[in-house]
Amino acid sequence: SQTIHQWPATLVQPVGSPLSLECTVEGTSNPNLYWYRQAAGRGLQLLFYSVGIGQISSEVPQNLSASRPQDRQFILSSKKLLLSDSGFYLCAWTQNNYGYTFGSGTRLTVV
């Protein structure tokens, strides 16, 4: 069966520090991968999606970047975090139109 792993679960980082969040999927190949951000009490905002290795599409301009170095690995990064980058980050995958499966999320607090 397919599983999605996301880590770390929580992270507290100072302003200006770098960021690296990792997401991996098991049990499938060539998935579509997504990074979402959820501000407190708000809905889900799509940040990046990838349909294959090295292929990244950005939905909104921001302080973040994404990379897909391997088929089942998706990384969210920043060189210098801003306070406004705080939020709940979710990775998701899909392989068809049957909906996305989400990871358990990373709570990022920038202080």
Add this chain to the structure above:
Amino acid sequence: GQQLNQSPQSMFIQEGEDVSMNCTSSSIFNTWLWYKQDPGEGPVLLIALYKAGELTSNGRLTAQFGITRKDSFLNISASIPSDVGIYFCAGLRGNNDMRFGAGTRLTVKP
């Protein structure tokens, strides 16, 4: 960004009551999905709807894909305390085009 209008924004109900929430859009979607998010967790898929007019149940949950393909509702019957959470609707137009509603926060009082 979000293109789905989800209502209500929040609900406070008594255990045992039925719940109804809905999503509307100005755009047509091929698939409607309903997710539940527990605090500190990622959303979990509850029900997926693939055809206009489709009515699907999952235990105490019932959801329908509107005939115009621009709306969907979710009903929860006989609510219990573990139904607490945030419910999101989502509309899918293609593999890379899923839009979410802003969520309905459900509180169930025992």
